[in-house]
Amino acid sequence: MNFKLVRRMAMRDIRSGEMGLLLVALIVAVGTVTSISLFVDRLHQALLQESANFLAADRQISSSREIPEEFKQAAAALGLETADTLSFPSMIFAGDNNQLVSVKAVSNNYPLRGELIVSDEPFERGYPIADTPRSGEVWLDSRLFPALGVKLGDIVEVGRAQLVVGRVLVSEPDRGGSFFDLGPRLLMNIDNVPSTQVVQPGSRLSYRLLLRGEEAPLEELKNSLTLKPNYRWVSIRESSPRIGSALDRAESFLLLGGLLGVLLAGIAVALSAHRYAARHYDHVGVLKTLGATPSQILTGFLSILLLVGAMAIAGGLAAGGLLHLIIVELLSSFIPVALPAPGLRPFALGTATGLICALSFAMPAFIHLKEVSPMRVIRRDLGVPPASQWLSYGAAVAGSVFLLVWYSNSLFLTFWTLVGAVGVVLVFGSLAYGLLRSGRVVGMQARSGWRLALSGLQRRSRENTAQILIFGMAIMLLLVLVLLRTALITEWRSQVPEQAANHFVMNIASDEVDAVQELIDTQATAGDFLYPMIRGRVVAVNGQDAKEYQDALTDRSFEGGTRLMSERNLTWIEEMPKDNQVVSGEWWSEGSSKPEVSLEQEYAEDFNLQIGDALTFDIGGQSVVAEVTSIRTLEWESMSPNFFIIFSPGALQDLPATYMTSFYLEPSKKVFLNTLLSNHPTITVIEIDALIEQVKSIIDRVTQAVELVLGLVLASGCLVLVASIQASRDARMAEHALVRTLGGTRRLIGGSLAAEFMVLGAFAGVVAVVGAEITVAVLQSQVFELSMQLHPWVWPVGPLVGAFIIVIVGLLGSRALVNSPPMLVLRGLN
């Protein structure tokens, strides 16, 4: 067949609607992948960019020691931008007033990502500025102005240096919620640090080298530097594990969602291709009688498929591009960051998906056309030899596996998805077939719609089993996504609950606790903990002097590093704080009256401390000996206080401690902090509201992306339902048209169809619910690392919704045929 003939036949098939569903299914497959990849690609970049704001860079190297010059040279050699920061707590003075602040000294090109926000007056709304404190200048948090009684242009003393108050600092990108940062922020130029003379051996210092650049050189730098234990490579995933894991899970979900969307569209492609082929058997018979050879039929119809595939790909790419633009526009108010321009990759992915769908899902049906016997033109009763099962299923499975591996990049996920699919087909196929075959019905049973439907279901039990499986799979995939989405979003939201404490108060004297709590209750919502805190340091390990003990450790050089005998915050509590996990030993032994102590894992490892070691502490001049009974891990970035050293209850309770608590304050009531601080000038307030807002906004955006994918996959699912009903329509209609010619009313036929679809839908719902529960349980535990849970509410909902949807879609799809005169129906089918 020449190209002109092929094109004419393809165009006529498209125009007459014969090719419509196949074309739409291919367009949906290509469009889904293109729009999801485009959106995810851009959103992912934007999220990474915004997440990078948490670091004020793409990566950081952090240490308690100075960053070696060679690191900076290596970064520069790779074309990476660098900036330095140094943070430490210090007491600053202004006249007679003093305040403990968290100093951050920065180089001139800070920050590399994100913005510094400043304002002209304390407590005013800020604006971004592309500048840093000049030499001799400091920028102060709003709260420091009333606390120190200063205004812009006044002098404050930081150590030995006298510096001018230049601006009001509202926020900097990498403020974080670390309890390293005690007290409000003071931002200064790193060149002024030597003149302050506050940086001494043993000072609590945090040096950071900020890095910015492309992924490849960043990875190269990471691999080329051999970081000693004291230097830590920090990316968003390590720095903020919650956001990191939210991003990871969202990525997995989006990929899985996109993949399921494509697989559903693939099923729709296969169904509509088979229907197209079945409706062209006569067509091929005629062509063969006119001299078309089987190879001409093969090349001709494959050319038609390729032509339609090419049109679908073009349409799908355009639709995907357009859809993604609409989504970006709709979400523009939620996405303040400019989305980076999309690359070509999403379009390449869309094109490849279209080709794979056409080849693996539609081609077997088209290849089968060459088998049609030309005798069919004079013997209509002559069947067509069945399509090769190996070819049809083999191609579909090969295509699905390829797409699964390609999208998920995970053999594990691919393997389990396939095992699940095969299991569902075998178990539920036999179950559905058995149920449909149970009980014998003789004749058409055309007395009532319900009986007519049941007899029809039994007579076509094989086809109906296949249809239940297809409906069931489609509904199952949709349920899987809905359940996962709900689990993920619930999990994310639970990390930052509404009204989570966004301020921490420290240094509350024991006689102030009640007054502070009362004041907080008037304006804010008090948090759920109150920790006692006391400063103390380790002076001996198992009776050996701490300095000697530390010097004896050979694998560490302590110059400038963390010291065992540094003063630290200590606490004592009954219950282990959440997010802490004992990795060795046991949390407080019952009934023991001897002081016990629990250590953070890295701290214990750094100083080679073991369970059973006896530590002697100097706490306000008193000596306390405690035995190490447990070693814990904790999440440093969790928004709760974390302690290296926790004492058993009662061990320190006679000592003069201060307390720490938390509260939630609405943004509009920020000025309450001044009241609190002026009434209780010795307390320290740590604000983490900005950080919480950042986390919330990222999670909201990820959630929106997830909802979007769900919407697209729902569209694919509906397409499968329509395709499946269309595919079985001819056989069903032939019977019903016959019943109508013999006197069956439209009502009888309508009722029978509704009943048939209802039974199919309800069976499919049962298949879907069981399949979805199993799949979700595996995915939750193995892929998303969430806890497994059943969802009893979907058990009745699945069959009901299945029946409802299938009845609606089925009746809409059959409407024209029910309403047409039976002669037309029969003639159309012939």
Added chain:
Amino acid sequence: MSSTVVSGKGVEKVVDTAAGKLVILDGIDLEINEGETVAIVGASGSGKTTLLGILAGLDSATGGSVQLAGEELTCLDEEARALVRGEHVGFVFQSFQLLASLTALENVMLPAELRGESLAETQAVALLEKVGLGDRLGHYPRQLSGGEQQRVAIARAFASNPSVLFADEPTGNLDTHTGERIIELLFELNREFGTTLVMVTHDNRLAERCGRIIAIEAGHIQRTETA
């Protein structure tokens, strides 16, 4: 002396059914000469349609030999049989068998297009004018009456300038009057093109117009009558 264009020797067709082997044709011998008009008649299930299919190369015999236009069909696979059909055979069917998605003109152009001939359109227009449908070139089958559809089918059958025209109940779906006009047209074109006509029919009057009548019963030739 005219040469043989279709011949069958000991043609058998046996199919496997659930109840065992079913013999449809049992050793049919016949020869049809160039330019002859032959009617194959018989009751339903006698095997006449199967015989037509085998003689035309649409189906293969399970025994015996069949020659069409000098080609031994039993030695050929479907690919080669299709080429023989395309070159030598035209068909007219009871149910017209026009492609619904193509216009009258495109349906008639189809055989020549399948052979890759470039003058397909001119030839097809001439044929449609000859069958009286010069003003219906762009109409789709559904826009034509049964008689008109069969005329398009006849024009298509002659478009490949066939040596043999096989017709399967060509008037079976038409009323008497239209059927007669279609038969007139078919015989007229058959004479004009000098084609051999092999027709399966129930209609005795139609069969009597042919030069020879072959009656089939239970897979055997029961009798042969020459006009």
